[in-house]
Amino acid sequence: MSFQAYLDNIEAKTGKTPADFKKLAxxxxxxxxxxxxxxxxxTEITNWLKEDFGLGHGHAMAIYTTFKGKTE
Known part of the structure; x- marks a missing residue:
């Protein structure tokens, strides 16, 4: 699965974009x-994303990666 596919799946599941998660973070x-x-x-960030948004570990790590500046 591509990085963008992870982000697309997260948005489909939560209704939130990486920018939305950044504001919440x-x-x-x-x-x-x-x-x-x-x-x-x-771990604090991934646990928050798992608990509050029901993301799996890989999807939570994808959001964490966007916080580090990766966009693709």
Whole structure:
């Protein structure tokens, strides 16, 4: 599955784009000024995405990867 397919599936399941998740992550303090908060561990973010949005590990990691700046 391509990276874009992961993102498309996430949007179909949750109704949220990576930009939406980024705003939510900023509100939770996972991101500061659009960048990953150095005090936040990847596991904290993936657990949040799994618990609150029902994402699997691979899909949660895809969103985390967008927070690191990957777009493709």
């Amino acid at each position: 900023e509100a939770k303090g996972f991101l500061l000024d659009g960048n990953l908060n150095p005090a936040t561990k990847a």
